[in-house]
Amino acid sequence: MILINNAIWIFLFERNEMLTQAITQTLDSICRDKFNVLLPNDPPVPVGYMDPKPLPTGYQSHNHNYIELVQLVEGKFRLHTSHETIRMNDHDCWLIQPLAVHGETYASPRQAYKLLWIVFTHMGVNFFISAYTPQTGFVVPVERLYCLIDQLESLWELAARKDFTHNRLIRAEFQALMIRSLLTGLSQIEIQRSEQIDHQKVLIGQIRQYIEHHFCEDISINGLAQMARCTPNYLNGLFRKFLGLPIHQYVLQKRLETAKRLLTEQQIPVKEIAYKLGFNDPLYFSRLFKKRFGVPPSNFGHIAVYSNLK
Secondary structure (H helix, E strand, C coil): EEEECCCHHHHHHCCCCCCHHHHHHHHHHHCCCCCCCCCCCCCCCCCCCCCCCCCCEEEEEEEECCCCEEEEECCCEEEECCCCCECCCCCEEEEECCCEEEEECCCCCCCCCCEEEEEECCCEEEEEEEEECCCCEEEEEECEEECCCCCCCHHHHCCCCCCCCCCCCHHHHHHHHHHHHHHHHHHHHHHHCCCCCHHHHHHHHHHHHHHHHHCCCCHHHHHHHHHCCCCCCHHHHHHHHHCCCCCCHHHHHHHHHHHHHHHHHCCCHHHHHHHHCCCHHHHHHHHHHHHHHCCCHHHHHHEEEEHHHH
């Protein structure tokens, strides 16, 4: 994968206005209900799956627990799933549901393409372009545009419903929310063109917000890097730069602080708290807790109660 620099990013998105045009095309597809849906695998594949078989070029087949839209902007390419290869052309648009396995590669090594990816996180929408040319190979921009939009949880919930593909009312509600989100994104893009936006800071803010919602789950750096469409080392370096900790330590700190609060406020068995916060081994959890707070979790609740009574 080649990460293109900010100068090329500006050329692609501001001078050619490709991003605005691509989002407008996606809006048209959503409004006319002319988008396809890639469903999760049956039986389900665990979140964070990565196909061990590499594609010729492009993005390796994987899955995640958030929604994506992919709009073909130029050329032709192939969308890989766990059981078939789908040839996309003529401005095709696909909605990729959470946990659906997918990857991208060229239709032909001589055929260039450009894709608009729209990633819906808990606190906003991310827009970026991936592209392939015979001369440069597969490229993804370092910088991308982030738009802060509230109340996207409803969008996630609708897309994850089992009756999404055949319940017309659910699909219509989803389309209305999607259209509102994309229109908000378009308006924010115009604002960002006239301002100096620290895209790295916004990216880390979104990753941090995602962790706040999912720290009890099996969070991996690779999975977060997939969401941000960057390498794990690049993302972890940015996270350390802005927050002073690598991602795995930040997640661990969040879990232990939550455990401390639960032991103080509620009478919950230590083993139950460990499993609730994503620890597979309660003994390992107890060792980490004691290392951080100086006492084992089995004694912490009694100490906290005694301290409050004094």
